[in-house]
Amino acid sequence: MREVVLVYLDRSGGLQKFVLDCKKYNDSKQSYAVYRFIISINPSDMAELDATLGNYILHNPLQAAQIFQSVCFVAIKTLSLIEQLQTEAQISILLKPTHLPPLPSYVLSLSAYPFNYTSQRFYTSEGIVIAMGTVTKYTQGARFLCTEETCPFSEGRFRCIRVHCPGATESATVRTDFVCSLCSSPLQEDMKFRVLGDKQIVEMIDAKILNALKGYSNDKSHYRIQAFTMFLR
Helix, strand or coil: CHHHHHHHHHHHCHHHHHHHHHHHHHHCCCCCCCEEEEEEECHHHHHHHCHHHHHHHHHCHHHHHHHHHHHHHHHHHHHCCCCCCCCHHHEEEEEEECCCCCCHHHECCCCCCCCCCCCCCCCECCEEEEEECCCEEEEEEEEEEECCCCCHHHCCCCCCEEECCCCCCHHHCCCCCCECCCCCCEEEEEEEEEEEEEEEEEEEEECCHHHHCCCCCCCCCCCCCCCEEEEEC
């Protein structure tokens, strides 16, 4: 699968964009615990190149991102794209599909029962935005050091880092009760390596609400529509 990923990135132009993104990181004077890359994926082109990997990306995007992470790490080290990069865990990959298959199973509708959205895969959702919050910051990644001076993890290397994953809360990335996996001593965040991003909370409601606002009733049974919250990151 790693070979297929490399071939796809080369053919789609994603490899060239990746190199340019690496150059921006390498030229930056800021210190990073995590290097974040957004990779556009055309599911149709990927499925034609390798059906197994195409299906994997659509239905297991978090695990598929790990394959891209491995390929990107090898590329960075082989081509010396980012001198400051030390470990593969410092790379955060966000797969962004250009579209999804036009099938009902890929449409997320909170008005349809049963709610069978337990898998962490891609869905398309359409609705009406009824409220928007202000843009605030959230932590994309952070580095922690062991407070025990004799512990190898107290050194200035990237052995203990936390990276934000889709669906995770802020406390999953930054807390004060993390402990060292080697000696069980408390971990302390190295603040100068914290990586921040923008997030916005949006309230949406199903487009079916328009039917209830037409000003007339019909013989269908009554239904209830409730807004749902989305986090844009």
